[in-house]
Amino acid sequence: MRLNDLLEQKKAAIIKEWFNLIVNSYPSDTAYFLKKQKDHFANPVGTTILHSLKPLFDEILNGMDHKAIVSYLDPMIRIRAVQVMFSPSQAVAFIFSLKKAVRSNLKKRENQDDHIINELIIFESKIDEVGLMAFDIFMKCREQVYKLKANGERNRVFRAFQRAGLVYEIPDGKRPGVMNVLKSSNTAVAPLDDRVD
């Protein structure tokens, strides 16, 4: 329990450093905006992170409630999942820099205390767990993007065609290969392509 008290005490300093580490891990062009931001202007990423770190830290420290953690992580990662400047590792790396922030905020004496070290190992494994959760969220978001990318438009148009009876579904039990035979002998769609406005 002693580590928890220590962390609770040094929370402000740890979060400050955590944020700092996160910002410094960004591509320089973005970091410039994150770092220099005086008010909430600039990149939503910076502010989202800023606002989510404390509750997230509290949750790691005290609760580790899966649902709560996801709810703090989701907004941070959801935005980054569509900001192509981040590689997947960059998108979730910030979780792990909490380890560094915690360690550098413990005094030497505290760092050598066996009891604390043991607790620290447990704490860090919780961070790993959160990191993995972050990765899950990131992947979920990316999958969603790709689903939208791959199917969204086509599906909608296709459904409309299908409903209009312009498309034949393959009847069960028939030999595959004869697909999507159009109803009329005339092609209904001009041969250029299938575009929606």
Place this chain on the structure above:
Amino acid sequence: MENSRRSFLKLAGISALGLGTKPVLNAFASEEHKAEIQKKPEALKAKRWAMVIDTRKFESEEDLKPIVEACHKIHNVPEHTTKRHEIDWIWIDEFKHVFTNQEHEFVDDRVKYLPFLVLCNHCENPACVRVCPTKATFQRDDGIVLMDFHRCIGCRFCMAACPYGSRSFNFRDPRPFIKEENKEFPTRMRGVVEKCNFCAERLAVGKKPACVEASNGAIAFGDLYDSDSEVRELLKNNYTIRRKLELGAGPAIYYIV
């Protein structure tokens, strides 16, 4: 090359800052060394100015009017036609008004009807100086409570603070109400407070206050801390009273009754 350019820029920066200020700085610099400000040699000096009014020497208002006139004339005090706008540096009032707390039913008839001269008391602890938000009213080392008309904002806090009612305010431009202007003394403008200045401008050139001069010896003026002074002489030999002593303001006007 890089170096010389940098030093050039440095030089330029410095001269940009110092630009144009040089001649002026010179002027002031030389002034500091040589120019001097002094008091006039003939100026009257005292540790604490005080005034003793020997009321025994007055009988009626007629005796006092010339004194008031003398003061008001040299100080360009206007004579307003509207009572509300009245300005007085020195004026005349009855015993019961001047010494509000010492009046009683059985007071001596002479005193009861005797006109008294009233003016600023140049208090030791002046409330007006205390309250002034701009230091426009201030106390000089020699005890004179003086006004800097240039600085007065006309808030009239001093008028509320003065327990003697010695202060007046220029409710309007005084100039049209000054019969004869004394060119040697400025008038005031609308919107500032004024009061008796113990003729500080006369003391500076070695003259006694105008009222003293006009009183034919009924008013004495001098240094309270000079044991040889006329005022000390009078205080030693006569019983004197001062106004509203209980307020602790320490008025410098003594009355021999």
Place this chain on the structure above:
Amino acid sequence: MNQKYMYSLIAVIVLILIAYVGVEAAGLQVLFGIILPYIAVLIFIAGFVYRVMDWASSPVPFSIPSTCGQQKTLSWIKHDKIDNPTTTTGVIIRMMLEILLFRSLFRNTKFALNEGPKISYVWEKWLWLVSLAFHYSFLVVLIRHLRFFLEPVPVWLQWLEEVDTFFQLGLPGLFLTGAILLGATTFLFLRRIYLPEMRYISLAADYFPLFLIISIAITGILMRYFTKVYIVGVKELAIGLASFHPTIPDGIGVLFYIHLLLVSVFFAYFPFSKLMHMPGIFLSPTRNLANNTRFKRHINPWNYPVETHTYEEYEDEFREKMIGAGLPVEKELPVVEKE
């Protein structure tokens, strides 16, 4: 160190040095006091006219006002006559609000992300307020300077000065607009330096006029309150310029020539810079046009005929299918003889 503002800062410092050396060392008062101001005014007028006429020479082919309110429509729907004007009066009011009160900047919001995350758009008042303060005090300062050019000084100008020095602060009395001008330009400069996005988009050409105006204000304030110049000489010079009898009176400090050179540069620079936003705003088609193109035809002077896909060509291509689908056609199918 930001190169862009350093360039501008150095440029202004060099200008100051030129005037200083030119007057103090080389005695080129005639150049700085007469020749350059005349040239500057000439460049200003010619350049200004040239630029505006150049804009005028390009037509406005389409009416594309930004509509910021409800259009004129059915009689019972309240039409926003100012933000979506349909008449000249509406446009004039809209332009007046824009020019006199900076209507669009008044609308400005600042994007902010809050816990949640929740996006909010907070009214951003400072840019609007300071810009207003800056432009109006600049205008007053400019008008006040007419006292050097007009003799006798008109009464209205004296009133203006009286109001501007209402508070007796210092000797001679502090002109409030001068102080506001300096304060506002400093704010505008600091904004460019401290806000990252402003710093990113700012060019040397954004800093230069700011430094120029700040320097002009500082030299002006210095001359009035700190290191005095011979004001009668200044007016003599100014009147001389205005009446085409230029003279160089003796005894005017070098500070004045620096001030004058900076002002000359300001005027000469004006037509070739972003400062042309002053006339530009009057000509901005998204603001000075009425949104009335559905009931009043806007003419494009260079409208030219274009190639289109006509109905005839269309029917020719799809006639068979159209007939098949029961669509009416202009021409029936040709009877194709079978061979």
Place this chain on the structure above:
Amino acid sequence: MINPNSKERALELGHKPPKTDWMDTPTVYKEGIYCYAAKPARLEYVSLPNPRDWSCTAEDWQLPENWKEIILEGMKERLEKYRTFKIFMDICVRCGACADKCHFFIGTGDPKNMPVLRAELIRSVYRGEFTTAGKILGRIGGGRKLTLDVLKEWWYYLFQCTECRRCSVFCPYGIDTAEITIIGRELLNLIGLNIDWIAAPVAFCYRTGNHMGIQPHAYVDMLDFFTDEIENVTGVRCQQTFNKKGADILFITPSGDVFGDPGTYTCMGYMIVIHYLREVYGLDITWSTYASEGGNFGLFTSHEMMKRLNAKMYAEAKRLGVKWILGGECGHMWRVINQYMDTMNGPADFLEEPVNPITGTKFENAKTTKMVHITEFLSDLIIHGKLNLDPNRNDRLKNTFHDSCNPARAMGILEEPRYVIKSVCNNFYEMPRNTIREQTFCCGCGSGLNAGEDMELRLAGGMPRGNAVQYVHNKHGVNNLICMCAIDRAVLPACMGYWAPEVDVSGINELVANALILPGEKEKTVNLRDEPIWPKDVEPDEFYKRPSFPGR
């Protein structure tokens, strides 16, 4: 929460190298941001220059040798032709008011998506190539030469602008980035640089009359199918007429509604309304297969292309001899109609000044263009009590309304749609005030950026809109986003899916049709989407017993 002061101190600890000037920051083409290049067939079909197979990520763009001259010559020509362009090149003071108004900047955080910087990409070339000061001072004067890198930067960022004009509302000089983007894209088109998602609809539209490339018989087939669908729901057959000479009114709407969900429901909505008016009032409204497209991707290509595509509307109206034209729910279509059509292809003196034959209302505001917006028309009908409406049938929906950019900021049609919506449904909630009306946020996909390959860009750009919808969803349980633009209907479902799941998207006419009581209709239990008309948490019996329920 970290207190702001300590945050600042923390930030100062960073030792990142100073960032580069924007002119020195190279453009890196990121997957998910750019759209694919136009295929040669599209360009050839409408005789646009330099058709070829190329890719924007390839080193060699296969440009004509004199591409630079072409662009500069084109710029010069446009500076002389468009005062907007010239003025907007000259008067920007970079005050920064526009910076955080752009949905792409908010969403992507890419500084070059600040409107001012997007314009500076072109302005810098203008200064460096056309102004004396810029030529002399070069970089210090903010000027630069036109190089291949600059060109690539143009292409990348000009196709990250949806021409939504939100920035122009806040600009103290009214500088309209859309105008700059339009002309920028026009310049790119001079050397065959376009994206396929724009070039294809342009070519399709030119040939078949609509973006989808739907041939006339298929168009009719599709609407016939909808007729069946409607009959299933209402029991009434809403047969439409096509290319009918001598009809009263020609109806033109974007073709996206004919083939794409959920626009199809809006399309059915039009059909029901048209049928109702024919049955009840004998009003003859006809569709055209030749002018079967309201949208105009020519606007995203060049002014000339816009004019070529737009010409069909008047031509068809003239051929059919109708009195006036009725326009469906579309965004940029209405920008073109409001601000360009009459100037380019008018005067339409062969048409009559539009009058609502049912109410007698003169549409004064469409006197010369002779084209009326369907919400103007509907508002007029509703206020005169000409439509038999039962708003309870939309009780399943809690609605909010997305002002589409072009109708809001290039036309100012704000109250009509709200009036119609409030007349046909009981639950309506506005989104936060700085995200609606003239300050509305773009869907993130306008001006031809609604391709599939730039999904990341679209979602990032749709973030502000998504956030505002999510806000009313959380606060009021809003589950339906109404919009009056075909692009919105096509793209907002994806945007909502990512940012505000559980919120559906529909057009206004879909709700109107749901509420409209058709003569001879059967007892209605489902809406056009085959969903029960009562709210999810309410039993049908209870629903019909509601005191608010009129005359059932």
Place this chain on the structure above:
Amino acid sequence: MLELVIKGSKKYWALIIGLLIVMGIGFGFWLWQLSFGLGITGMSRDVSWGFYIAQFTFLVGVAAGGVMVVLPYYLHDYKAFGRITILGEFLAIAAVIMCLLFIIADLGYPMRALNVLLYPTPGSVLFWDMIVLNVYLLLNIVVGWNVLEAERNGIPYPGWVKVLAIFSIVWAPLIHTVTAYLYCGLPGRGFWLTAILAPRFLASAFAAGPALLILLCLIIRRVTKFDPGREQIQSLAKIVAYAITINVFFFLCEIFVVFYSRIPSHMDHIRYLFFGLHGHGVLVPWMWTSISLMVVAIGLLVVPVTRKNEAVLAVACVAVFIGTWIDKGMGMISGGFVPNPLHHVVEYTPTIPEIIITLGVWATGFFILTLLYKIAVSVKEEVSEV
């Protein structure tokens, strides 16, 4: 948020234009005063402060009274007042601005007003009054604006705002205490020379301020869609009831001390006000009216039945407001100057130009109040709608 003031109903604009006209006339007369001097007022050598300073004193009270809705909310977490703290803060802003304008109007030489800053004099209470008033103004602007803006944007207000809000709570009594010290530290003015002056001022402030606030709340409820709330109004009414009772109690204490000690220099002023002195007594009917109004108001406010009836409550609040206004706005200053230090009775009545300028300042205050309340109420309406 400022854009909210330019959208309003016809009545709103009529009010605005009406106030602007009064302001314009007042300003015109002030220009006349500026060029002629304070001679156009009824003030004299003996009564050197008049209507202006009296209004100033009263309005400092109104400004300080605004804190009575802010304090329970921030210090005692009384949630109900959260709805209307902004009304208290905005009332304070308008009142302080009126105070400053009255000071300016009262200055003989306003062009030199900045001398107070140029030659700071910590010994002068007026110097401190200038500081406390301006700081209070600033605090209320910053706190009020930020809290309202946060509410409008649906986000919590920044933490530092709460710190400032609590600071402003401490500050509010300070402004009235310092204002009382302007008077009660003066020798030779028996009427003011009493330690209970500051408590008396505060008591009347906490009565008059909330009473006005209640009236404003009732008006807002009538003319807008925003309802400040019944509970809120009743809580305020209780505050008014206590404060006005304490005010009268303090006054009785004063009466006892003065008349039991029978020190003439203290007694004469009160005698002048309530009974007349040496045949002078213009204020006598006014003062009795004031006392009666306050007593009646106590009756109406203390009895729950009458207090809970909002129509009666409104009457009681009007009584409190007018009662305290006469007490401070007329009696307090004149009473201090009459009789004068030489025991002459010189009476004071304001002149017409003086009253017009006063009206002009009041109009300015209500103009600002209208604009601020327009903003506040529009935001409240907006928030409850969206």
Place this chain on the structure above:
Amino acid sequence: MNDKNKIIIGLILFFVFMTLPFWYNMGKAAPVPETKLTEKAKLAKECVKPKEVMRAEHMQLLDTWRDSVVRDADRVYINEKGKKFGMSLSTGDDSCMGCHSNKADFCDKCHNYASVREYCWDCHIEPPEPPKEKK
């Protein structure tokens, strides 16, 4: 759209205002005021400080003077050259106006020319015009 006329009218209006100084003076330079010295001043040859300094800074000098006279009763100024002056604007022969008794010519001309309104004379009484200087 033909709006050239409007633009030209606007330009003309703008330049009429901008070139107001040229119109106002109509090519004639108003005479520069000359500071006239009284005989007494001419005889004295020099003022408290050199002419250039006095010309530019007399107001500051007077400002410091008035403070020391009013607040410290210091009334004598001895300049660098040892010459004594009464530190007063208008009181005494050795005051400013004692020497420059021609206010209209000495003060007003320049002040009017430069549009500088001094408020000295709101209180201080201006000296009577010496009859011989008047013509």
